[in-house]
Every structure is written in structure tokens, then in C-alpha cells.
Amino acid sequence: MRLTLIRHGHMAGDPFVCPQRPVAGCLSETCGIPQAEATAAALVNERFDVAFSSPYGRALQTAEIVLAGRETDIRILPYLYEWMPNRALEQVPSTVLEEMQRQVGDSYAEDTWKTELGEGYYDMCARIIPPFLKELSSLGIHARMGGFVPEAHARSLSIAVFGHGGSLGILLNFLLGVRPFPVGSFSFEHTGTAVLQFTERKGIYYPQLVIRARHDLQG
Numbered sequence: 001m002r003l004t005l006i007r008h009g010h011m012a013g014d015p016f017v018c019p020q021r022p023v024a025g026c027l028s029e030t031c032g033i034p035q036a037e038a039t040a041a042a043l044v045n046e047r048f049d050v051a052f053s054s055p056y057g058r059a060l061q062t063a064e065i066v067l068a069g070r071e072t073d074i075r076i077l078p079y080l081y082e083w084m085p086n087r088a089l090e091q092v093p094s095t096v097l098e099e100m101q102r103q104v105g106d107s108y109a110e111d112t113w114k115t116e117l118g119e120g121y122y123d124m125c126a127r128i129i130p131p132f133l134k135e136l137s138s139l140g141i142h143a144r145m146g147g148f149v150p151e152a153h154a155r156s157l158s159i160a161v162f163g164h165g166g167s168l169g170i171l172l173n174f175l176l177g178v179r180p181f182p183v184g185s186f187s188f189e190h191t192g193t194a195v196l197q198f199t200e201r202k203g204i205y206y207p208q209l210v211i212r213a214r215h216d217l218q219g
Contacts, residue, residue: 001141001150001198001205002158003175004046005168006066007188009035011058015082018055021074023064026057035191036065043193046158048072050139053162054080062191063162072160079131082164085118112182121170121182128167129174146177147204155205168194175207 009032013025027033043066051074053063063074089097104115114120119127133143140154150157161168169184172194178185186194198205 001148001155003196003198003207004043004048004158004160005172005188005194005196006039006062006160006162007165007168007190007192008054008056008058008062008162009033009039009065010190013057015056015058017057019057019060021060021064023057023061026061027065032058032062032190033065036062039191039193040066040068048160049157051075051160051162052077052080052135054082054164054167056081056164059162059164063160066162067160074162075135077132077135079127080161080163080167083119083124083166086116089117109181109183121180124166124170125174125180128170132171145204147201147206148198149203150198150205165192172196172209176209 009027011026011032012028017026019026027036039062048067048070049072051063051067051072053060053074053076055076055078059080060074060076067074089100100116104112104117113122136143136148139157139159140151141157142149142151161171163171165188166184168188169186172178172186173180173184175196188194195210196207197210198207200206
């Protein structure tokens with residue numbers, strides 16, 4: 001089993017748009033689209049049986065470009081969107097918002113599990129992790145004993161997940177057993193990719209992170 005997490009390319013336009021397919025205009029022409037095309041070239045020999053994507057346009061357009069010419073179905077996971085800010089703050093004066101951001105930035109990380117700026121770390125974990133595990137279970141990959149027990153047909157599945165830096169970081173943290181913390185343990189650059197290879201021990205499959213150099217993703 002393999003699980004490949006891929007962050008979107010450099011975006012353009014509305015960050016919250018959830019467009020119909022095929023997607024256009026959500027990645028920048030000068031940077032985002034070339035990044036996605038380079039990722040497609042770097043992953044051309046990778047087999048993907050299933051692909052998941054955030055509903056946001058920048059992730060979905062990246063998925064379409066990377067998987068162009070394949071028969072891989074892209075399943076949109078409505079909960080896999082990025083950190084959600086407090087939209088009410090869009091109405092406050094910019095000076096007030098800047099002061100709130102400064103106060104959060106000056107705080108210890110332990111004091112920022114949840115702030116007025118928007119969704120907290122645990123909120124994101126609760127939104128993303130349980131339904132993602134349910135999605136894996138629907139494929140025949142069941143979370144058990146700190147790892148996963150796949151059904152026979154799922155042991156060779158290769159899955160791609162297209163999302164955002166924060167949401168993918170939460171998934172990667174959880175899958176690798178890294179303790180929750182307001183400051184993320186992993187950082188994804190645009191079209192940055194993390195590959196998890198599952199290794200079997202006494203019937204339980206445990207994910208191991210495969211680190212790829214940046215130049216490998218640029219062909």
C-alpha cells in the first residue's frame with residue numbers, strides 16, 4: 001500500500017471557490033500550472049488506483065493536471081478543505097485584525113490551540129481525521145492497533161490525496177503518530193509531496209515516510 005499526499009500549486013483567484021469540473025483559473029498561469037505540470041512529469045511512472053481531493057479549486061485543478069491522461073477517478077472529499085478563518089473578522093477594521101494576529105503571534109504555542117482568528121487545531125483534527133479513516137475503510141483499509149489492516153484486495157492499493165498544507169500536515173501527523181500540537185510538525189511547499197509506504201508487522205501495516213528531494217518533483 002502507498003499513500004501519496006500532494007499539496008496544490010500556487011493559487012490564483014478566490015481561495016474558497018469550489019468549482020465544477022474541469023477546473024480553470026484556480027492556479028496561477030505563471031507558477032501554479034507549471035508546478036502541477038512538473039509534478040505530473042515527476043509522478044508519471046507512479047500508479048494511482050484512487051485519488052482524493054479537497055473541494056477547493058486550487059487542489060482540484062492540481063489533481064486534474066497531475067492525473068491528466070489517466071483513468072484514475074478523483075473523489076472530492078468535502079471535509080478536506082484548508083484551515084477555516086473566522087469569516088466574521090472580514091467585517092472588522094484591518095487595524096483590529098492586525099492587532100489580533102500580533103497577539104496570537106506573540107503567544108506561546110500552547111496558548112493557541114483555539115483563538116478568535118478561526119478554526120483551532122483540534123477542530124481541524126475532528127473535521128478531517130475521522131471521515132478520512134472512514135473513507136479508507138470503504139476501500140478495505142481499516143485502522144487497527146495503531147496501524148492498518150487491509151483486506152486482501154487493498155494490500156496493493158496506491159492512493160493520491162490532493163489538499164492543502166495545513167490539512168495534509170494534520171493527516172501526516174496522525175498517520176505517523178506525531179502528537180498533536182498547534183504548530184505543525186511538517187510543512188508542504190507548493191506541489192510538495194509526501195509518500196507513505198506501508199510495512200507489515202504481524203498482520204498490521206504501519207506507514208513509513210519516504211522522503212523525496214525537491215528536484216525529484218521537478219522532473
